[in-house]
Amino acid sequence: MNKKLKIILISTISAIVAVAILVGALWYFGNAGDPVQVLPVGYCSTDGYGMGSQYDGTVTSDNLQAIYPSSTQTVTEIFVTEGQQVKTGDKLLSYDTTLTEIQLERQRIGVQQAELDLENAKKDLAEINAMLPYSPPPATQPTTQKPTQPLTPVEELPYDLGGEGTQDQPHRWLWTERMTFDNEFIDAELADKNEVWISFEIREQNAVNGAILDCWGLHVIKLPAEDETPAQYKYHFFDPYLADTEEPAEEEEETYWQDNSSGYTSAEIAQMRKEKEKEIRDLDVQYRLAQVELERMTKEAENGIVYATVDGVVTALTDAETALSENTPLMIVSGGGCFYVQVPLGEYDCESFAVGTPVEVMSWMSGVQVTGTLESISDLPTSGYYYGSGNPNVTLYGALVAVDASAGLQEGEYVSVSIGTPEDQSGTLYLENMYIRTENGSSYVYKRGEDGTLVKTTVTLGSSLWGSYTAVYGDISETDWIAFPYGKDVKEGAKTVESSFDSFYG
Numbered sequence: 008m009n010k011k012l013k014i015i016l017i018s019t020i021s022a023i024v025a026v027a028i029l030v031g032a033l034w035y036f037g038n039a040g041d042p043v044q045v046l047p048v049g050y051c052s053t054d055g056y057g058m059g060s061q062y063d064g065t066v067t068s069d070n071l072q073a074i075y076p077s078s079t080q081t082v083t084e085i086f087v088t089e090g091q092q093v094k095t096g097d098k099l100l101s102y103d104t105t106l107t108e109i110q111l112e113r114q115r116i117g118v119q120q121a122e123l124d125l126e127n128a129k130k131d132l133a134e135i136n137a138m139l140p141y142s143p144p145p146a147t148q149p150t151t152q153k154p155t156q157p158l159t160p161v162e163e164l165p166y167d168l169g170g171e172g173t174q175d176q177p178h179r180w181l182w183t184e185r186m187t188f189d190n191e192f193i194d195a196e197l198a199d200k201n202e203v204w205i206s207f208e209i210r211e212q213n214a215v216n217g218a219i220l221d222c223w224g225l226h227v228i229k230l231p232a233e234d235e236t237p238a239q240y241k242y243h244f245f246d247p248y249l250a251d252t253e254e255p256a257e258e259e260e261e262t263y264w265q266d267n268s269s270g271y272t273s274a275e276i277a278q279m280r281k282e283k284e285k286e287i288r289d290l291d292v293q294y295r296l297a298q299v300e301l302e303r304m305t306k307e308a309e310n311g312i313v314y315a316t317v318d319g320v321v322t323a324l325t326d327a328e329t330a331l332s333e334n335t336p337l338m339i340v341s342g343g344g345c346f347y348v349q350v351p352l353g354e355y356d357c358e359s360f361a362v363g364t365p366v367e368v369m370s371w372m373s374g375v376q377v378t379g380t381l382e383s384i385s386d387l388p389t390s391g392y393y394y395g396s397g398n399p400n401v402t403l404y405g406a407l408v409a410v411d412a413s414a415g416l417q418e419g420e421y422v423s424v425s426i427g428t429p430e431d432q433s434g435t436l437y438l439e440n441m442y443i444r445t446e447n448g449s450s451y452v453y454k455r456g457e458d459g460t461l462v463k464t465t466v467t468l469g470s471s472l473w474g475s476y477t478a479v480y481g482d483i484s485e486t487d488w489i490a491f492p493y494g495k496d497v498k499e500g501a502k503t504v505e506s507s508f509d510s511f512y513g
Contacts, residue, residue, distance in 0.1 A: 041496050044506035045455050045488040051439045052485060053476060061425050062350035064408070066370075068418045070344030072316045073336040075417055076327040077102065077303070082337070083311075089324040093315045093340060100338065102311040111308055114301045121294040128290050132283045138269035138276050158214040168208065168215070172196065177204040177224055177247050184209060184221075193227055193240060202228045206247040222247060284475065292371055292421065299372070299419055317342045322412065334373045335415045346410040348379065350424050351403035353469055353478075357384055360426050366408050367425040370416060379410040381426065435469065436485065437476035443468070444492040452479070455488040455503045463499045 076082065080102040087099055161181055168179035178196060196203045206224045211217030224247035230239040269276065319342030330337040348368060352360075364381040385405040408424055410416060443450055449465060456462035469478030483489075488505065490497055 042502040042504040043453075043461060043490050043494070043496050045461075045490045045503045046506055047485070048436075048438070048454075048483065048487045048489050049485040051442055051489065053437045061423055062352065062406075063421065063423055064348040064350040066410075066416050066418055066420050066422055067347045067349070068344060069347055070317050070319065070342035071346065071412050072319075072340040073346075073412070073417060074099065074313055074338040074340075075334075076331040076337045078331065080311075082327040085324070085338075087321050087324070087338075089321050091321045092319075093321060094318050095315055097315045099313045099315055099321075099340070101313070111301075111304055114297070114304055118294070118297045118301050121290065121297045125287065125290040125294050128283060128287045132280070132287060135276060135280050135283055138271060140273040140276055141270050156216060158212045158217050160213045161215060164213060166215070170206070172200070172203040172205070174204050174226075177206040179206045179208060179247075181213065181215065182207040182209055183213065190240075197227065197229055200229075202226065204245070204247075281475065295421060296372055302419075315340055317344070319343065334375060339412060341412045345412050346379075346414060346416045346418075347382075348408040348410065348422055348424055350406050350408060352384060352406035352426075353403060356426060356469060357404050357406075359469075364426060368408065368410055368414075368416070369423045369425075371421045371423065372417070373415065373420075375415040377410055377414040377416065379408045379414075379424070381406060382409040383407045435478045435480075436483065438479045438483075438489075440475060440477055442489055442492060443477060443479065450479075451492075452483060453490040453492050453497060453499075454483060455490075459503055461490060461497065461499055461501045461503060 083101050083103050085100045087093060087097070093099070164181060164183055165186060166181035168181055170176050170178040172178040196205055204224060204226050206222060208219055209221040210219055224245040226243050226245055228241040230241055271279070317340055319340050321338060322341045323336060323339040325335070325337060327337055329335075360381060362381055362383060366379045366381055367376060368379045369376045383406065388404055416422070438452070442452055443466070444452070450468050451463050451465045453461045454464050464482055466479040466481035466483060469480060488503070490503065
């Protein structure tokens with residue numbers, strides 16, 4: 008093999024090795040993130056058993072007028088008979104206008120109270136959303152402790168510790184229990200003074216920085232010397248006040264574990280959030296109904312006569328007492344029209360239910376349940392607002408539900424519309440909205456695949472349930488494990504780790 012061929016071969020092998028290293032590095036760094044927590048789908052879903060696809064809407068009427076008796080007014084006169092032809096503006100009936108301002112004021116207060124309850128519930132929800140889950144304290148609590156200095160014994164004793172020899176500052180000596188002093192020691196202490204204060208200190212391991220084990224003081228007074236007689240001394244003991252030669256030890260500063268959490272676990276906070284959201288929906292309904300009742304009472308107080316609003320025929324007429332007890336219309340004037348309910352229909356339901364599908368309509372005010380018909384579905388998505396909170400990822404289409412004029416509905420009241428029977432929905436999987444992600448019109452979830460890594464799974468969205476769940480259709484079931492679809496490590500192919508409900512939300 009010639010030299011040129013060897014160079015070419017080595018260069019080729021080197022290039023292949025470099026490419027392999029680069030590919031391996033890219034693969035490693037692309038998959039080296041922390042494992043993503045996954046949770047069983049059954050923990051964050053419901054099967055929707057016994058529920059149809061539910062939507063909320065407001066009742067309107069087309070060429071139809073339904074008059075209900077008032078619980079606060081008495082009908083004094085009816086000006087028409089059943090089957091009579093009437094025109095817009097004709098008198099239909101009159102009320103006794105003795106409705107007092109007190110009754111109206113009472114209803115106004117009721118509306119204000121309902122609004123206040125709703126606002127307070129929203130504030131409670133904000134506080135719940137701000138709660139930090141409880142976490143147990145650390146196993147050991149760290150403390151700040153000043154390091155101790157080693158004791159160094161003094162080699163030769165006694166050892167002079169200093170001092171002026173005065174009462175305030177005695178001359179201090181490092182001493183032992185077995186040591187004694189003589190007149191020579193006293194003379195040296197006195198020197199040219201007439202008195203001296205001396206302290207003797209016994210310390211741990213005979214060290215200057217050792218703890219004081221014992222100490223005593225000696226006050227020596229020199230007496231005048233007589234001729235040819237040695238000087239005499241007068242002694243008395245005292246208790247010296249001694250400051251330790253070592254700097255005062257700082258008190259150990261304890262570091263306390265502070266619990267800034269709410270005291271509730273993540274699972275408890277999640278349950279509280281769901282319950283509060285349901286309470287807010289119920290309070291919102293009560294507030295709206297109170298407003299409708301106030302508007303009705305206000306109109307009655309302003310004018311005791313009810314006029315026809317459509318050209319038509321009086322198709323139903325009954326006595327006020329029966330209508331009030333059965334919550335049915337006192338009078339119906341029909342020009343060939345009916346009641347309508349506009350609802351937002353989810354994209355999947357548009358494919359599942361055709362025009363002409365029977366629907367169930369329930370009044371929030373009276374509880375009356377009647378059957379209607381899905382009359383039309385818009386071909387274009389709608390951006391209009393409808394009461395009720397659903398999944399914003401679901402494309403909505405305006406649908407019109409028609410209800411017969413004989414139904415016990417009132418214009419302006421709120422109703423729930425159920426499309427499909429419970430049997431149709433019993434096998435549907437409703438997933439919590441936060442686990443569904445939509446991009447460029449396509450919805451998907453991240454679930455754990457057979458190899459234990461995340462798989463991006465496309466799903467079709469259906470109807471909303473309670474404003475918190477959405478029906479999902481596709482390759483997903485309650486036995487799968489699912490990840491929260493946001494975060495830097497959440498991507499297809501990421502490693503996963505099974506998590507409990509508490510640690511997942513924590």
